[in-house]
Amino acid sequence: MSSISESRGQGGETHQTGGEALTTNHGVPISDNQNSLRAGSRGPTLLEDFVLREKIFHFDHERIPERIVHARGSGAHGYFECTDPIPELTRAGVLANPGKTPVFVRFSTVAGGAGSVDTPRDVRGFAVKFYTEEGNWDLVGNNIPVFFIQDAIKFPDLIHSVKMESDKGYPQAASAHDTFWDFVSLMPESMHMIMWAMSDRGIPRSLRMIEGFGVHTFRLVNAEGKSTFVKFHWKPRLGLQSQVWNEAVKTAGANQDYHRQDLWEAIEAGDFPEWDLAIQTFDAEWAEKQPYDVLDATKLIPEEDIPVRIVGKLVLDRNPDNFFAETEQVAFLPTNVVPGIDFTDDPLLQGRLFSYLDTQKSRLGTTNFHQIPVNAPKCPMHNFQRDGMMQMAVPKGRANYEPNSLDQAGEDPGPRESEQGFATVKSMTDLGNQPDQKLRVRSEKFADHYSQARLFYRSQTDVEQRHIADAITFELSKVGLGHVIQRILGHLRVIDEDLAAMVAEGLAEDLPEAAKPFREPIDMAPSDALSIAKSAKYTMKGRKVGILIGQSGDQSKADALKSALEAEGATVELIAKERGRAEAQLAGSPSVLYDAVALVLGEEDGRKMAKYKPAIDFVSDAFAHAKAIGTDGAAQPLLDAAGVEKDEGVVDLDPAGFVKAASRRYYAREEALW
């Protein structure tokens, strides 16, 4: 039996190195883990069996309440490296000094439960915990730079409406239902985020290919106490990529853990996901001149107006050791800021400052949740807070209050305040606020709900606009309340008449009167940065290719393709009808799991597979989902059965040509359907 010191790490973590004696939680060695203690071999189990009782007792309490939102998530460890320090803007060491800061990141969907699928149409959470030398800084953002609502008081309503309907208990992980669309139809401020959520941003290809945004305007504060407003952006080095809707739906069936597995495998393979951290900074004078309010979380600042400046990079290089201990128990708090970073009076952010601390107590059960290793700061932490459930620390001495004069008696007096400590920016008026009355009102500047929805829509390519129209059409087709559909169409008319017409046509609905805006929208200059397609990166890095090899297929062709693809950074999987002949089995590996496919078949395979449904679906889905298909004459019967028509994305098996073709999608195929 190994000694206790060997089996326990410094942070209290339990190592499982194998071979040690099995014990109870209290360290008593167990001789039999197969049979409970009975009165006779066929008799009742005895209450005396403390081994059984402890094991079942612990098991019965293994689950904790899941997050009310963002319940399904995937996490990873890594580091943030500040490459372009900004000491002139902030005294926060994490951004003011070059160097690395450890992080834990959790990505999530919003609406579904912890056991739901990875690929619903939904917003993605992008929460980063920086373990800085001055305490933990949590940037708890999303992959969309704006939010549905302006004021935190509406958050419970928003979430109640989007979660499964409270009487039926469905639909799970879907916004396509009555209550969500009813709510947003009555909240025109949500229209901008609706455009984003209905765009391809709502169905990302991989968590490694999403942007992240801090959403709110925050403050950076330098050593002189000067405050500068800031918006935070994460830009994925792999570029942005999305699925198409039909693909996302089928992926949910093929692999419920599609994103989680992709993230895990990339990190295991040493193919570390990376993002640049970029900032937009501005002062009050600039903010005052904008037609929107920088404190309104339903508005973004176009990158054409304030370009982003890259200050560092995020690298995720280590998978969690234990999903529950780390990814489930991690507690993000927007209140976790460090000296040099501060809040603004954004009313959505202000509400969040209460909600997250509060929720951790109900989720993790104790005010001492900060002691869980994934939540604990990596810098020293001292204060006079004591006790509470599950207290892990063993403070020495009796200095649990201050001021005290115990040092005069030679005792440790405990920690002291520091002049370098966090100090709130004093101004409440630098954005024109007049805090002379208590009011339940919103600033006039929050009243324009459509200009940026229009900006987003009109900044998209034709294909992207069509995807938005199709997504809204799909979602509304699941809405049973006719008046809600009509009300949404009324909003769409204000955003863009063509969009409204496309959706109305898709639903075979008449167009109602346009909604009456509080404030007439303005036409802002389209922003290319808002379109995924306009800044698409054609690369094999991060992409996965499936090569279907037939029984009489030429293995050397498959091998040549595989090495050419891998040389460009792609992951390749060989797929065969029989698992033993390849890495994956055709029936369990539909083409939705790959970014491009190649068919390496013999003449007989081509004929046989033309009658085999998984093979036909493999090819017809790849084609419908705008993916490159590498093929040759032998596969023609299968291509015919799958309805594939030759185009620039259907290429022969020459490795160089296929690699080039496989680095992008062929959305022109969709245009043929319009």
Ligand code: HDD
């Ligand atoms: Fe929130 C979790 C992001 C508004 C209340 N939120 C949560 C997570 C993310 C966000 C990424 C998951 C963190 C994790 O992985 O553990 N939330 C946002 C963003 C918002 C936002 C970007 C708007 C800009 N949230 C928001 C409001 C409220 C909340 C207005 C309440 C007033 N959010 C919560 C919460 C959660 C949460 C209920 C659930 C679990 C948790 O906090 O730790 O407190």
